[in-house]
Amino acid sequence: MANPGDCCVKVALRIRPQMAKEKIEGCHVCTLVAPGEPQVLLGKDKAFTYDFVFDVDSEQQSIYQACVYKLIEGCFEGYNATVFAYGQTGSGKTYTMGTGFDVSLGQQEQGIIPRAVHQLFQGIQSSKVRAQEAGVQPPEFKVSAQFLELYNEEILDLFDGTRDPESRCRKSSIKIHEDAGGSIYTTGVTSRLVQSEEELLQCLKLGALSRTTASTQMNAQSSRSHAIFTIHLCQMRVCQQPQMNGGGEEMNGVDSTPIAQPEFETLMANRTLMIACVSPSDRDFMKTLNTLKYANRARNIKNKVVGEPRQDQPADQRPACRDSPTSDGADGV
Numbered sequence: 001m002a003n004p005g006d007c008c009v010k011v012a013l014r015i016r017p018q019m020a021k022e023k024i025e026g027c028h029v030c031t032l033v034a035p036g037e038p039q040v041l042l043g044k045d046k047a048f049t050y051d052f053v054f055d056v057d058s059e060q061q062s063i064y065q066a067c068v069y070k071l072i073e074g075c076f077e078g079y080n081a082t083v084f085a086y087g088q089t090g091s092g093k094t095y096t097m098g099t100g101f102d103v104s105l106g107q108q109e110q111g112i113i114p115r116a117v118h119q120l121f122q123g124i125q126s127s128k129v130r131a132q133e134a135g136v137q138p139p140e141f142k143v144s145a146q147f148l149e150l151y152n153e154e155i156l157d158l159f160d161g162t163r164d165p166e167s168r169c170r171k172s173s174i175k176i177h178e179d180a181g182g183s184i185y186t187t188g189v190t191s192r193l194v195q196s197e198e199e200l201l202q203c204l205k206l207g208a209l210s211r212t213t214a215s216t217q218m219n220a221q222s223s224r225s226h227a228i229f230t231i232h233l234c235q236m237r238v239c240q241q242p243q244m245n246g247g248g249e250e251m252n253g254v255d256s257t258p259i260a261q262p263e264f265e266t267l268m269a270n271r272t273l274m275i276a277c278v279s280p281s282d283r284d285f286m287k288t289l290n291t292l293k294y295a296n297r298a299r300n301i302k303n304k305v306v307g308e309p310r311q312d313q314p315a316d317q318r319p320a321c322r323d324s325p326t327s328d329g330a331d332g333v
């Protein structure tokens, strides 16, 4: 039984449509989603339940609305949000998360990252407009990004312009540390400060370009690596709202709205989202089964809510969720 302060990783399952090749080669669909339920049946008797299940015809927009939108909203309250995709090669992770190359795709096909970038900048704009309408000083935000790649157990900095192809094999200077509270952090990573949505998407695109790609039997565009795109949103100045204390101070990552405990718990509970991506074809049955089992285990990972957020606390001293370590995994974006 979970403690009141514990919250689980949310898990969404996404089944991609069959590819033309799979249809031509006579693969059968071996997944069945229960109507109106977040349940999937694999084969005849392997049933799994998740927080969300998206069948083959699900659209990018509906997935974003259902399980990512609120996470990004929470970032304006000072909380971290993590969304990651998991699954076998060619299962739709890159399609679901999106890359900077999505600009050539239609609006409807845009993945999670470009949508999140858009929502972040819209949120910034709305905060400024609200402040202006209220006759107070508009808040200032600092947005920066980092883009890392894990490849052959090595961490590469995708924003490191000095890294020429020959030096790829040399060890990068990035280090992973764990602080006394068990939080993981990195040093030696390039941070790009950006001013606009377009600039952030351009960073994503440039980083994605330098990703180490190698084709695999399954997926000609396969990345064969794990990529982590991190966006830091920092509110530099508190809105001077008459009903608030301490307005106008320079702070890092502060929010302007006190959060009630039930809302806080909801936010924390939604903090980490894993999107398990699978193929519907019977040829991939065993790999899909492994992903479904792993995704099921991930639902039991607890994030520890350490305390209650305080209005006057900088974001980096706020109650934080701590993820239990995950076990083995397949490809991720």
Ligand SMILES: Nc1ncnc2c1ncn2[C@@H]1O[C@H](COP(=O)(O)OP(=O)(O)OP(=O)(O)O)[C@@H](O)[C@H]1O
Residues within 6 Å of the ligand: 015, 016, 017, 019, 087, 088, 089, 090, 091, 092, 093, 094, 095, 096, 219, 221, 222, 223, 224, 277, 331, 332
């Ligand atoms: N929901 C979807 N709708 C339409 N096409 C999709 C969908 N999901 C994936 N695809 C297509 O399937 C192919 C494989 O998807 P994708 O490249 O996203 O897989 P991946 O899991 O990222 O693979 P890898 O781990 O090898 O990088 C791509 O051509 C992609 O456009």
